[in-house]
Amino acid sequence: DTGVSQDPRHKITKRGQNVTFRCDPISEHNRLYWYRQTLGQGPEFLTYFQNEAQLEKSRLLSDRFSAERPKGSFSTLEIQRTEQGDSAMYLCASTGLVNEQFFGPGTRLTVL
Amino acid sequence: AQTVTQSQPEMSVQEAETVTLSCTYDTSESDYYLFWYKQPPSRQMILVIRQEAYKQQNATENRFSVNFQKAAKSFSLKISDSQLGDAAMYFCAYRVEGGATNKLIFGTGTLLAVQP
Numbered sequence: 001d002t003g004v005s006q007d008p009r010h011k012i013t014k015r016g017q018n019v020t021f022r023c024d025p026i027s028e029h030n031r032l033y034w035y036r037q038t039l040g041q042g043p044e045f046l047t048y049f050q051n052e053a054q055l056e057k058s059r060l061l062s063d064r065f066s067a068e069r070p071k072g073s074f075s076t077l078e079i080q081r082t083e084q085g086d087s088a089m090y091l092c093a094s095t096g097l098v099n100e101q102f103f104g105p106g107t108r109l110t111v112l
Numbered sequence: 113a114q115t116v117t118q119s120q121p122e123m124s125v126q127e128a129e130t131v132t133l134s135c136t137y138d139t140s141e142s143d144y145y146l147f148w149y150k151q152p153p154s155r156q157m158i159l160v161i162r163q164e165a166y167k168q169q170n171a172t173e174n175r176f177s178v179n180f181q182k183a184a185k186s187f188s189l190k191i192s193d194s195q196l197g198d199a200a201m202y203f204c205a206y207r208v209e210g211g212a213t214n215k216l217i218f219g220t221g222t223l224l225a226v227q228p
Contacts, residue, residue: 035216041221043157043203091157101216102159
């Protein structure tokens with residue numbers, strides 16, 4: 001399967017714990033996006049990477065959130081001191097020359 | 113700020129019938145793209161159809177077609193000969209052409225049920 005993959009698919013954590021999610025984009029795609037989707041809502045943009053450079057961060061991305069894409073390949077999204085309001089589906093998407101965004105299956109986070 | 117509005121939280125259609133999902137958007141840009149994405153239950157989002165704003169001709173992809181009204185900022189999706197596999201959440205999305213990030217702006221979605 002050469003699509004976008006995300007790990008883990010589900011994460012249950014207690015409030016105050018740190019969590020980290022991983023996204024592996026399609027191999028030749030140099031652009032990578034993180035979105036957050038809460039119940040009953042459409043995905044909302046969080047952050048964007050072109051290769052290893054993080055070029056835009058949404059105001060939704062509080063100081064507790066950090067994202068990296070160290071070698072321009074996979075990306076990680078870390079949430080520190082999780083809160084119940086962080087419970088959501090975290091989606092990753094990648095795009096190459098064609099500019100169509102291909103989405104991964106998402107990581108569903110539940111904060112107890 | 114760009115916004116996308118889907119006013120139908122849920123829709124239902126009989127198998128083999130036609131259904132239209134509505135979407136309106138607001139933007140001051142002249143060059144942009146519009147999309148319909150499908151998100152089946154517990155499965156990843158896939159692109160159904162896209163429309164470039166500079167094209168007057170409505171996009172079609174097999175049983176899926178759009179009615180793009182640029183002046184009215186309306187972008188509806190028509191699904192013909194509905195199939196059980198069409199049941200999903202459908203999101204309308206927008207992105208500006210030539211922007212720095214090409215991030216997508218989504219509506220709140222329409223949950224489509226297909227009745228056998």
